[in-house]
Amino acid sequence: MEYRNLGKSGLMVSAVGLGCNNFGMRIDAAQTKAVVDKAVELGINFFDTADVYGGRGKSEEFLGQAIKEHRRNIVLATKFRSPMGEGPLWGGGSRKYIFDAVDASLKRLGTDYIDLYQMHAPDPVTPIEETMRALDDVVKSGRVRYIGNSNYTGWMVVESQWVAKSERLTPFISAQNQYNLLDRRIERDLGQVAEKYGVGVLPYFPLANGFLTGKYRPGEAPPEGTRIAAMGQRAEGVLTDKNFEVLTALEDFAQQRGHTMLDLAIGWLASHSWVSSVIAGATKPEQLEQNARAGEWKLTPEEMAEVGRITRRPE
Ligand SMILES: NC(=O)c1ccc[n+]([C@@H]2O[C@H](COP(=O)([O-])OP(=O)(O)OC[C@H]3O[C@@H](n4cnc5c(N)ncnc54)[C@H](OP(=O)(O)O)[C@@H]3O)[C@@H](O)[C@H]2O)c1
Secondary structure (H helix, E strand, C coil), X not given: CCEEECCCXXXXXXXXXXXCCCECCCECHHHHHHHHHHHHHCCCCEEECCCCHHHHCHXXXXXXXXXXXXXXXXXXXXXXXXXXXXXXXXXXXXHHHXXXXXXXXXXXXXXXXXXXXXXXXXXXXXXXXXXXXHHXXXXXXXXXXXXXXXXXXXXXXXXXXXXXXXXXXXXXXXXXXXXXXXXXXXXXXXXXXXXXXXXXXXXXXXXXXXXXXXXXXXXXCCCCCCHHHHCHHHHHHCCCHHHHHHHHHHHHHHHHCXXXXXHHHHHHHHCCCCECCECCECCCHHHHHHHHHHCCCCCCHHHHXXXXXXXXXXX
């Protein structure tokens, strides 16, 4: 397994990480443990969850139980900001909420520190100065070691970094945004900002909910028990003719080079210098073996250009 600096920090994360939003939602505590143990065995050290995953707290609880014996050897990332209860004091980026949220996550995770604490999405009603100062305080208290953002646009990252610099506060080291072969929108803005400021990108939905593994076929119902089968009506937005057309061209490209579609989905992301860890989700230990291996394909500049042509850069 390759390890990379998370942004320009000294925190070394595995190029292939593990997204944990299936825990407590699609898989139980025993299966979570099996998946986590396999990940650790393969050298995956970066685990990404959120307070809200698994139905407000379950993912953190299951992950916390599963990592007990591995705690010293893993990078534990979670998030705050999404509503964890009713009313205005149960979410957001205020000082009051952050102090409550970090303690609640620590309790569920069964640990006394979080390695990477990420703001799940921007909060339009709280001044960024207040959020950055509160995050700096939870870092200084030892409860959090590094901070990151998620679903920010480029200017929001620049603004936060400027506030951190001018107020001498802890800066963000990572940005988590949707990014995969079918959705390259962040290349227009956030990706460039991340590269310039040394903020490590953690692409989410790297497999487009599993579509980019190639296990869904045109004209066929999604295989039983899969994520997209469980999405019901929402699956229609993923299983489109256009997406299958791009998928077929990508599969040909990968096969001609002796690789699978999954290798391409993960390897292409990991081939970007500004991507720190590809946090694909998994429901079975066997999937992790394939995912860890997929991160080993380093595409050449010519191959990257060809994939760019197939998927077409956003204008
Ligand atoms: N910051 C945010 O706003 C945000 C939003 C969404 C997600 N995330 C993070 O990003 C992580 C990744 O996203 P995601 O898990 O939602 O989607 P994803 O990584 O695009 O897809 C994960 C799904 O792909 C399937 N899969 C994975 N490896 C496979 C393999 N080798 N062979 C066949 N199928 C495979 C599994 O589905 P099956 O169920 O079919 O096995 C798995 O649940 C999340 O876990 C979460 O940590 C963050």
